[in-house]
Amino acid sequence: MTQKFENRVYGATVIRSVNSNFNADFTHAPRTLPDGVVYATDKAIKYAIKDYIRKNYEDPQNDNYVLYIKRLGDDLLPYSLDGAYNLMVKLLSGTYKKNVEIDSSKNKGLKDIDKKRILKGLTRKITVYNLLKCIDIRLFGATFAKRGSGSNKKSSESDKRDKTESLNLSVHGPVQISHAINRFPENTLYTEDILSPFRTEEKTSESSRTSTDENSESNLKSTDKQSSTIGNQTNLMEGHYVYHFTINPLNLEELYKQVLQESEHIEKLVPTVLSDNDISLFKEALNRSVTYLDSSRKIGSENEMSLFVTLKKGSLKILPNFSELIDVTRDSSKNVVINAEKVGKLLKAIEGEIEKIELFYNPADTIVEGFGELKVEKYNILNSEPVR
Structure with a gap:
C-alpha cells in the first residue's frame, strides 16, 4: 500500500553548465540579472523533471500521469489545456470521475438554483479529484482554468450536448522551487x-x-x-546554478479534506495523496533529469549535486534559502569544489529536528565541503550507490 508522505523537506540542487545554455531568454542567450549574474527560472528544472518522469515512469493507471507538459495531437499541434485534460480523463478510464449527477429521489424539494449550486460545487471537487491523479500536480500544483464547452458559439455539436461550466482552480503544490543563481565566480558568455x-x-x-x-x-x-x-x-562558458527547494505536504491537506467530505449527492471520493513513491520519483528526477534531457542546446548541462534535509514529523523549524549560502569554485586539479559551510552551520543548530540529511554528488570530480561532524548519508548522483 502506498504510504502518505508527511515530512517537511529543505534542499538544494546544483546544475553544472559548461559551454552550454541551460535556460535561455527570448534572445536565445543565457538569462542574466541586471548586474550580469547568470540565473535560471524554476520552470527550466521543473520541465526537466516532468520530462524525465513522463518518458520513464508515466503510468496513468497508477496515478503517474504528467498533465502540464507539451503534447502533440494527431495534427501535430500542441493540445490546449481543455484538450490535454480531456486526454488525461480518457487515459484514466475506470479510475476517474467525469459526470456529476444529483440523485433526485434523495433530494426532493430542492430548488433549481440549489441544484445548480450543488452541481457546481461537486464539479469542482471531481475536477480536483481528477487533477490529483497527476504526479506533476501532486508535486508542483497548478493553476487550472478550464473553459466551459458551451461558452463558445463555434463549439461542435458534441460539445453542446456535453455542456459544462467554466472552471478556475488553484492547487498549491507541496514542492516549491526557487530561481537558480550561478554561484561560480565568473559569468562569461560568448x-x-x-x-x-x-x-x-x-x-x-x-x-x-x-x-x-x-x-x-x-x-x-x-x-x-x-x-x-x-x-x-550564445553559451555560458562555465556556470553552476544553485536551486533552493522545499517540500511541505500540508499544502495539499485542505484540498484532501474538501474532496473527502461526505456528500449525499455522490459516492465518497478518496483523493490520491502525495506519497513516498512520489517523493522517490522526484528525488531521482532531481538527480538525473537535466543530464538525461541532453538536447542540442543543453548538452553540457548536467545534474551536479543535490541536498535533501528531511525534518522530523511535526517539526515547525524553518530554514532560509540555500541558494545564497552555497559557493562553487575549482581547485588546482580542476575538481569542482562546492562549499556548503554556511548551510552546515544552519543544520548543526537544528540537528535535533532533523530526521536525515542526504547528499548526492559525483565523487570522481566533485568535492563537497562544509558539513563537518553532521551525520550525512552520501550517495553517487550517477547511480545512487553509497559513497564510502
Whole structure:
C-alpha cells in the first residue's frame, strides 16, 4: 500500500553548465540579472523533471500521469489545456470521475438554483479529484482554468450536448522551487556564428520594383543562390546554478479534506495523496533529469549535486534559502569544489529536528565541503550507490 508522505523537506540542487545554455531568454542567450549574474527560472528544472518522469515512469493507471507538459495531437499541434485534460480523463478510464449527477429521489424539494449550486460545487471537487491523479500536480500544483464547452458559439455539436461550466482552480503544490543563481565566480558568455545549410530568399513586392531592381535582379538571384544564412548562438562558458527547494505536504491537506467530505449527492471520493513513491520519483528526477534531457542546446548541462534535509514529523523549524549560502569554485586539479559551510552551520543548530540529511554528488570530480561532524548519508548522483 502506498504510504502518505508527511515530512517537511529543505534542499538544494546544483546544475553544472559548461559551454552550454541551460535556460535561455527570448534572445536565445543565457538569462542574466541586471548586474550580469547568470540565473535560471524554476520552470527550466521543473520541465526537466516532468520530462524525465513522463518518458520513464508515466503510468496513468497508477496515478503517474504528467498533465502540464507539451503534447502533440494527431495534427501535430500542441493540445490546449481543455484538450490535454480531456486526454488525461480518457487515459484514466475506470479510475476517474467525469459526470456529476444529483440523485433526485434523495433530494426532493430542492430548488433549481440549489441544484445548480450543488452541481457546481461537486464539479469542482471531481475536477480536483481528477487533477490529483497527476504526479506533476501532486508535486508542483497548478493553476487550472478550464473553459466551459458551451461558452463558445463555434463549439461542435458534441460539445453542446456535453455542456459544462467554466472552471478556475488553484492547487498549491507541496514542492516549491526557487530561481537558480550561478554561484561560480565568473559569468562569461560568448557568441559564435553558425552557418545554416539553407539560403534565405528575399521577396520583393511588385509595387516596389524599379527598373534598377529589374536590371540587377539576375545578379541578386545569383548572389542569393550562392549564400547560406549565418546565425549565431550564445553559451555560458562555465556556470553552476544553485536551486533552493522545499517540500511541505500540508499544502495539499485542505484540498484532501474538501474532496473527502461526505456528500449525499455522490459516492465518497478518496483523493490520491502525495506519497513516498512520489517523493522517490522526484528525488531521482532531481538527480538525473537535466543530464538525461541532453538536447542540442543543453548538452553540457548536467545534474551536479543535490541536498535533501528531511525534518522530523511535526517539526515547525524553518530554514532560509540555500541558494545564497552555497559557493562553487575549482581547485588546482580542476575538481569542482562546492562549499556548503554556511548551510552546515544552519543544520548543526537544528540537528535535533532533523530526521536525515542526504547528499548526492559525483565523487570522481566533485568535492563537497562544509558539513563537518553532521551525520550525512552520501550517495553517487550517477547511480545512487553509497559513497564510502
